[in-house]
Amino acid sequence: MDTARLLDTFFDLVRIDSPSRHEAQVAAYCADRLKALGCTVRIDATEEATGSDTGNIIAHLPGTVSGHIALSAHMDCVSPCCGVEPVVDSGVVRSAGDTVLGADDKAGISAILEALEAVVADGRPRPAITVVFTVCEELSLLGSGALEADLFDGTVPCFVFDADGAPGSIVLGAPFHYTLRATFLGCAAHAGVEPENGVSAIQMAAEAIASMHLGRLDECTTANIGMVEGGREVNIVPDSCSLAGECRSLYEDRVNAVRDRMTEALTKAAEKFEGSVDIDWRLDYPGVLIDKADEIVEKLFSAARAAGLEPQTTVSGGGADANLLSTKGAKAVTLGIGMTAFHSLDEHIAIADIEGTERFIEAIIAEFAD
Numbered sequence: 001m002d003t004a005r006l007l008d009t010f011f012d013l014v015r016i017d018s019p020s021r022h023e024a025q026v027a028a029y030c031a032d033r034l035k036a037l038g039c040t041v042r043i044d045a046t047e048e049a050t051g052s053d054t055g056n057i058i059a060h061l062p063g064t065v066s067g068h069i070a071l072s073a074h075m076d077c078v079s080p081c082c083g084v085e086p087v088v089d090s091g092v093v094r095s096a097g098d099t100v101l102g103a104d105d106k107a108g109i110s111a112i113l114e115a116l117e118a119v120v121a122d123g124r125p126r127p128a129i130t131v132v133f134t135v136c137e138e139l140s141l142l143g144s145g146a147l148e149a150d151l152f153d154g155t156v157p158c159f160v161f162d163a164d165g166a167p168g169s170i171v172l173g174a175p176f177h178y179t180l181r182a183t184f185l186g187c188a189a190h191a192g193v194e195p196e197n198g199v200s201a202i203q204m205a206a207e208a209i210a211s212m213h214l215g216r217l218d219e220c221t222t223a224n225i226g227m228v229e230g231g232r233e234v235n236i237v238p239d240s241c242s243l244a245g246e247c248r249s250l251y252e253d254r255v256n257a258v259r260d261r262m263t264e265a266l267t268k269a270a271e272k273f274e275g276s277v278d279i280d281w282r283l284d285y286p287g288v289l290i291d292k293a294d295e296i297v298e299k300l301f302s303a304a305r306a307a308g309l310e311p312q313t314t315v316s317g318g319g320a321d322a323n324l325l326s327t328k329g330a331k332a333v334t335l336g337i338g339m340t341a342f343h344s345l346d347e348h349i350a351i352a353d354i355e356g357t358e359r360f361i362e363a364i365i366a367e368f369a370d
């Protein structure tokens, strides 16, 4: 590893503006670097699906021995992320101004690029390596969702460097995530003159929500109603009320059961007040759950140790590109990169953690070269 080059790459990347849907400049930078390494690089044609000014980068570096792995990170950042100026204080990188730093996920990209530089430079044995840098991860994983369905053949381990937690942390589970949108329709009437002719959509929504189990339902299942909107005037029985919510679980049967109970609460409330309800559920992404005894986990443990890191496993309450890469034929695992307070103006990362992630990637490449 060339630590100066690693940090230069990270600084270059965070200085390039890349809010979601505006990743073209970062993509050009990454494509140039990957081509210089000897990768074949293509940018997929997903702009229409994502609304971005570029596609996902899919690069391929031929192996020198058998085996095939994939390395992934995302190119977009949450706002405010334009005009980032990184500063280093006591070995920690922060943003100088009122922006996020963008270590999420440019620390992941930097570590991947540097590990490839190091492995190619000294000709170490390596498996074939596919690099996937996605757009629009921060917009409900739009970029990875738009990747072609048969990108991988079903067996390729894919390591997604995009979680908090120290380098060496391995995210074994991330939930199924359903989003709910529902609209109650009642009947408007003057609230003082003829309320008996009205059907209150707000009352139906209140009845439905009050009868739902929300919050943490078990150690790996949650439900929430996050938005309610309805009514026009204080003197009108409201004829419309919309609500939005979600449910998540690591387990498909549990998330489906929660979704069905929430649906039942909505329809029962509509029936009780003789109104109606339109219900729309969307699966944002399917879950990921990897067995701790899986060979991939065993290999990650030994790679982490070889890199001088402490391997540990964890589960996440949120989705990442790994959730959707798993539907594209990859065996995807999210790994911690040490980013802290991400999505906030206080976001920061220790240089030692960027280096730790880079060593981890070099060790993963060695571990999967067989």
Ligand SMILES: [Zn+2]
Pocket: 074, 104, 105, 137, 162
């Ligand atoms: Zn991220």
